[in-house]
Each structure stands twice: as structure tokens, then as C-alpha cells.
Amino acid sequence: xxxxxxxxxxxxxxxxxxxxxxxxxxxxxxxxxxxxxxxxxxxxxxxxxxxxxxxxxxxxxxxxxxxxxxxxxxxxxxxxxxxxxxxxxxxxxxxxxxxxxxxxxxxxxxxxxxxxxxxxxxxxxxxxxxxxxxxxxxxxxxxxxxxxxxxxxxxxxxxxxxxxxxxxxxxxxxxxxxxxxxxxxxxxxxxxxxxxxxxxxxxxxxxxxxxxxxxxxxxxxxxxxxxxxxxxxxxxxxxxxxxxxxxxxxxxxxxxxxxxxxxxxxxxxxxxxxxxxxxxxxxxxxxxxxxxxxxxxxxxxxxxxxxxxxxxxxxxxxxxxxxxxxxxxxxxxxxxxxxxxx
Amino acid sequence: xxxxxxxxxxxxxxxxxxxxxxxxxxxxxxxxxxxxxxxxxxxxxxxxxxxxxxxxxxxxxxxxxxxxxxxxxxxxxxxxxxxxxxxxxxxxxxxxxxxxxxxxxx
Numbered sequence: 001x002x003x004x005x006x007x008x009x010x011x012x013x014x015x016x017x018x019x020x021x022x023x024x025x026x027x028x029x030x031x032x033x034x035x036x037x038x039x040x041x042x043x044x045x046x047x048x049x050x051x052x053x054x055x056x057x058x059x060x061x062x063x064x065x066x067x068x069x070x071x072x073x074x075x076x077x078x079x080x081x082x083x084x085x086x087x088x089x090x091x092x093x094x095x096x097x098x099x100x101x102x103x104x105x106x107x108x109x110x111x112x113x114x115x116x117x118x119x120x121x122x123x124x125x126x127x128x129x130x131x132x133x134x135x136x137x138x139x140x141x142x143x144x145x146x147x148x149x150x151x152x153x154x155x156x157x158x159x160x161x162x163x164x165x166x167x168x169x170x171x172x173x174x175x176x177x178x179x180x181x182x183x184x185x186x187x188x189x190x191x192x193x194x195x196x197x198x199x200x201x202x203x204x205x206x207x208x209x210x211x212x213x214x215x216x217x218x219x220x221x222x223x224x225x226x227x228x229x230x231x232x233x234x235x236x237x238x239x240x241x242x243x244x245x246x247x248x249x250x251x252x253x254x255x256x257x258x259x260x261x262x263x264x265x266x267x268x269x270x271x272x273x274x275x276x277x278x279x280x281x282x283x284x285x286x287x288x289x290x291x292x293x294x295x296x297x298x299x300x301x302x303x304x305x306x307x308x309x310x311x312x313x314x315x316x317x318x319x320x321x322x323x324x325x326x327x328x329x330x331x332x333x334x335x336x337x338x339x340x341x342x
Numbered sequence: 343x344x345x346x347x348x349x350x351x352x353x354x355x356x357x358x359x360x361x362x363x364x365x366x367x368x369x370x371x372x373x374x375x376x377x378x379x380x381x382x383x384x385x386x387x388x389x390x391x392x393x394x395x396x397x398x399x400x401x402x403x404x405x406x407x408x409x410x411x412x413x414x415x416x417x418x419x420x421x422x423x424x425x426x427x428x429x430x431x432x433x434x435x436x437x438x439x440x441x442x443x444x445x446x447x448x
């Protein structure tokens with residue numbers, strides 16, 4: 001996708017519930033959206049953290065799960081055909097001479113947009129770094145949080161930490177090509193699919209891999225090249241030869257590059273006004289959990305309100321000479337046509 | 343009722359708690375270094391605490407679902423709990439906790 005360029009009215013960063021609803025409000029005003037999200041699917045926290053958990057404070061829904069809410073929002077915005085770019089992060093936003101914005105993703109795509117909406121919740125989901133002193137020095141050399149190229153693990157002494165599907169899947173996938181493999185998990189119970197756990201146990205029985213019940217204590221090596229992992233195990237402290245370490249502790253949210261875009265911030269949130277939800281940079285808006293203003297409540301319903309007001313202000317930027325008449329979806333044939341129901 | 347919370351820097355804070363509040367909410371409300379990113383939905387483990395030795399029996403052991411979530415931090419101890427799963431009550435007046443490294447904000 002390198003060199004790919006996309007021009008659109010609005011780029012929405014983050015496809016969580018507030019971002020998704022923004023596409024609805026923008027769509028009613030004939031504005032076209034492209035979404036960029038680091039996850040591989042829509043829903044943000046609702047999809048990643050609590051898809052099955054009930055939410056009780058969405059107006060009109062006595063109870064709805066994170067996944068149901070996401071599915072409903074996707075259905076609601078479908079008439080406006082927003083486009084989604086998943087598994088990507090926006091690295092930079094630069095204002096151009098004509099007032100538009102140029103955004104570059106970590107996949108080297110370039111987006112040109114007249115308006116940018118940051119709806120990034122708690123930031124971007126990143127692999128959780130285990131609390132091990134000095135681990136940063138080994139990252140991307142010996143310590144990896146995902147497997148991009150299996151060849152990087154060929155003939156290596158690999159230690160995998162975790163008890164979920166990622167840990168078990170990579171234990172099974174890497175075992176045939178590594179020099180040695182040790183799976184480390186804090187208990188002898190796994191969240192991963194039972195079939196994977198059974199296969200892992202077979203490999204242990206056959207002596208092809210080791211399983212140790214414990215946690216990482218410290219790392220030993222030099223210049224980013226790992227040599228040993230010291231573990232605190234049930235059987236006492238142990239040292240395991242390791243040239244590669246794969247910790248799989250799930251994801252956590254980090255503000256990430258948003259901090260570098262020249263926006264006024266307040267404790268990891270983006271400062272906005274409460275009329276337009278615009279940031280300190282005109283044309284860049286922030287809605288949902290990522291914004292800050294007096295009285296802010298981090299509720300999905302607050303983000304929906306913010307999306308509606310933001311859309312009005314975005315329209316004035318993109319079509320300054322067009323007269324916008326306020327209309328209701330219940331009574332406006334024009335809006336109903338856009339929704340495909342009239 | 344009060345709880346005594348030692349932060350990641352080793353400083354102990356005495357916090358006033360209210361009946362029925364989650365201990366995580368008390369700690370967050372007082373502005374200590376707790377990420378608590380899922381907001382108490384038992385969907386992350388960023389409110390991880392160690393319960394003081396003399397309090398662990400009073401607080402009790404984690405549920406199976408909480409144990410699953412504890413798999414996502416690398417500094418679990420026998421007295422680990424997620425503070426969003428502990429409700430303030432008279433029985434916990436004087437509770438002593440230590441914030442885990444894995445509960446810290448970035």
C-alpha cells in the first residue's frame with residue numbers, strides 16, 4: 001500500500017462507538033468519512049475490552065453489549081458507506097497551506113482531508129509491556145510482542161509467556177523451527193482454546209518443548225541481544241537460555257502519536273471547546289473519551305452529542321458557503337433519501 | 343471508613359472510602375497512580391493491587407474470571423487482586439493495599 005493516497009472530506013481516527021456515530025452525523029450533512037484504526041475491526045474498547053459485557057446507559061437500550069452496540073452502529077452508518085482502514089496508526093498530521101490536512105499512517109499511506117476527527121478513546125491499543133526492568137533495551141531485537149516473520153525465530157532459543165490464544169498458537173506454530181522453546185505461564189490453567197492446550201501438553205510429554213509455571217523475573221544479555229531469562233517459578237528461581245522472548249499479555253491503551261500533533265493536552269486528553277469540540281488546531285476535532293473540557297463525563301452518550309455538534313462545525317469548514325438547514329430524520333424526506341428509506 | 347494504599351513509589355496514602363464503592367474507584371478518585379482502563383468491567387487488569395497479609399482472608403480470593411484477567415499482567419503474587427472487584431464495606435475499614443507496577447498509568 002506504500003505510496004497510496006486518499007482524498008476525502010473527513011478522516012476519523014478511531015472506529016469506536018463515538019467515531020462510528022460521527023460518520024452518521026457527518027453523513028447527514030453529505031460529508032464522506034474514512035476511518036483509521038489500529039485494531040483489526042470496528043468497535044474500539046467495546047470490541048476489544050468488553051464485547052460481551054452489558055452496557056446499561058445507552059439511551060433507548062435498557063441493556064446492550066459492546067458488540068451489539070458496535071453492530072448496530074455499523075448498520076446505522078451503512079447508508080453513508082464510510083471506508084475503513086484497519087491495523088494502522090496515524091503517525092503524523094500536517095496542516096497544508098490551503099488549510100487541509102495531510103495524514104501519514106504507519107503503513108505509509110497518505111490521506112488528504114479537510115477535517116480530522118480524533119475519536120481515539122484512551123489512545124491506541126498497544127501490546128502490554130510486562131513490568132520487567134530494562135526490557136525496552138531488548139525490544140525489536142530479542143523481545144517481540146508479535147510474530148511478523150517466523151524466520152526471525154528459526155533456530156533460536158525462544159521463551160513464550162502467557163496463557164491465552166496468542167501464546168499457545170505461537171507455541172504450536174514456532175515449535176517445529178526453533179532450537180528450543182519454553183512456555184511460561186503463571187498457573188497451570190489456560191484461557192486458550194482447549195485443543196491448543198492439549199496439543200501443547202502433548203509436545204511437553206514428547207519432550208519437544210518445556211512448560212514452566214512462573215513469571216519473568218529479569219532479563220540477561222547485552223546490546224539488546226538476550227541470552228537468558230530468569231524466571232520465578234513454583235520450583236524456585238530458574239534461568240532459561242533465551243535468544244527470543246515473546247510476552248503475550250494482551251493490549252493496553254496508550255496515547256501514542258496524538259501527543260506529538262501540536263494539540264493542547266491535559267493529562268493524556270485533548271483539550272476542546274464545548275460548542276464545536278474543536279482542538280487548539282482549527283479543523284481538528286476531538287470527541288469521546290479522548291477529549292477534555294470542564295464537566296466532561298467519559299460516557300458513550302457524551303461522545304454521541306459531541307459528534308453531532310462537531311459535524312455541524314465540520315460542515316461549515318468544508319462547505320462555508322452552503323446554507324445548512326437543521327432537519328429531523330423523522331420528517332425530512334431529504335435526510336430519509338440519504339438514509340435510503342424514502 | 344479508611345483504606346491505606348501504598349503507591350508504586352512506596353508512599354502510603356490514607357484514603358476515605360464509601361460503603362459500596364469499588365476500591366478501584368476510591369483509589370482513582372483520590373488521584374493515585376492507577377490506570378483502571380476498562381472502568382471496572384473486569385475486562386483488563388490495570389487496577390491490580392496486592393492485599394496486605396492480614397487482610398487477604400477478609401477480602402477473599404479472586405473469582406475464576408478475575409484469575410483469567412490476572413493472566414494479563416506479569417507481576418502476580420499470591421495476594422494479587424483486581425481492586426475493581428473489591429467492594430468497600432465496614433469489614434474492610436482499615437484495609438491495606440499496595441498498587442502493583444502493572445496498575446501504573448503510562
